[in-house]
Amino acid sequence: MRRQTRSARVATRCQIVLLASKGRSSRQIGESLGCHRSWASRVMVAFRERGEAALLDGREDNGQQKLTEEYLAELHDVVELRPTDFGGRRPTWTQELLIKVMAERTGVTVSPATMSRALKRNGARRGRPRPRVRCPWSRARRKARLREIEQVAKNARAGEVVVFADEVDIHLNPKIGLDWMNRGRQKSVMTPGKNEKRYLAGAKNAQTGRLTCVERPMKNSWLFLALLSALREDYPRARCIHVILDNYRIHHSKIVQQALKQHENRIKLHFLPPYCPDANRIERDWQDLHANVTRNHECADMNALMTDVWAWIDERNGRFATKIRRAA
Template identity: 30%
Template sequence: MIRPNFLTTADRLELLSCVKRQREDYGVARRANALSLLNDGMSCAQIAKVLFLDDDTVRSWHKQYLAEDWEAVAYDGWKGGQSRMTIAHEADLSEWLEERFCRSTAQIRAYMGAKFNIHYSHSGCIKLLARLGFEYRKPKALPRVADVEKQAAFIAFHTNLLNNLPADEAVDFSDAVHPEYQSKPSHGWARKGSNPAIQTTSGRVNIHGALNLETFDAPFVEPTTVDGVSSVQLLAKIEARNPDKRIIHVIWDNAPYHKGPNVRAFLSRKNCRIHLIQLPPYCPHLNPIERLWAVMHSHVTHNRHYPTQKHFANPILNFMREVVPKKWRNFRDQVTDNFRIISHRNVRVVLYGPVTV
């Protein structure tokens, strides 16, 4: 029979600390737990039953502690066995995995069984994959973007345009936004366990707007539908807001209504001062007004609930009419033309489909 209270005060505190540390190695924590319970008076058989061990294992740990010390008991010299996969097998498996995206170890184990006649358990396969440098992760969504060359060409064009812009010309970026009358949950600090929630609604507001980064003038219209008519209304408002400009360069995307008959008729007018510039396809990141829309959402829609659509629309319109003209310096650093090129070159694009062995 093993007598209790055999641990020194220092070792007892160290063992209790090992048991409570969440990041402690599982094997070390089990040994610390067993010795602590043994020190408190439980028998080897009782501890073995509680911890699902053999009672001789508990006795061996106690014997080792008395003969050496806790450090000796805590040391795990086990290094694992020889892998059943040869180096050639592992290289083959790695190459096979690089060419596809397996969502389950079942697919991988089936391949190893068919190709190498080697069969792994689920947990064994996970350990093998970790050793080979693979991890279980979710691919991130990649938006469609224009060619890198087209993005670079536009950025160079825009830089040259601004650097050589005469005093009687201006540059406006334009786009439409459709804030939904629906509360947008967003991250924030809350007391743990408080389960914060906001009510949801439905509906939306349409805004067709423009932005001059030099003056932060932001003309906009509130159409029922964003189309060629609203595009012309916006262009007319941009002209009216710039009476001293000979040419106003308006940069916007390739939406069909931006190139439709209404817009073409407006541009064909005598003395029309609007010069349209199309963004490269799939490049909203090259339009600074998108950043203004993000600021608007953070001010108006994130984590806010409005009882009616009118209550929802008024703060949005107030943001455009009052906040932008008067307080634009507060978020000037967030709405810039500090463009960057988005490329898929540094990612592995996953092509989903049946995984063949």
């Protein structure tokens, strides 16, 4: 049969049976033929039960195709929601739950392997949801403020600079993130056990993407004032520096307000709506910082970690020739 068939799958099944008859184990067969040992085991079991008929390709007898365009479109809509939206208790999806819900909605029941293929065809992936907080402002008010911010960023006049500012926490205890690992070999990350923190304040130029950053051991008004001072030094010829930022308390404290009175015409603060991090362009840079430095790091102390942080910032800003200010 192996020499008579034109089907590669049928020929492989025949080879599995021949090798098994010579006393080869499923693992040895898998290594010889480049297939998984579980498939070799299933082929041998099927051959013992049904003989040569088990070696033939019976996919044409499977009936109507299950993964139709309508099924995939419905699956896409279901994945957008949560199991609780369909009366379930579990807050996250599993393949078994998806199979159950899709069977109820479409009348089509599929296997876990088929569901895995369906998810892959839809481009679905397993990932961590992003936490967010509901903005207390009305939708209209929020949109109006975002339009104002966008106009400030787009319509800066000659001699004006627009920056997006924010702070980021650097933890000595590493953030644990995904990494590639060999099967059966889980990597480990050595942690210091006792956490320490350092804080960066940064401002991203809306036109050029350049960063101005300062570092302090505490996140307070003095950190923000150090950033404003660094901005004045980095843009000495700017008639006005527009700073777009969130309404965190250190950005509008009494100390900051008193300091701004001395530079009333030089620095203007534009506050984003509450809980609106997506509108702050520097947030992406902080995400990249964590991905490239702090996640899964094994620095023994904070000084070593901050050396890596500044090295990454210097490398990221090399193409912008950014002046990086490090506050004492």
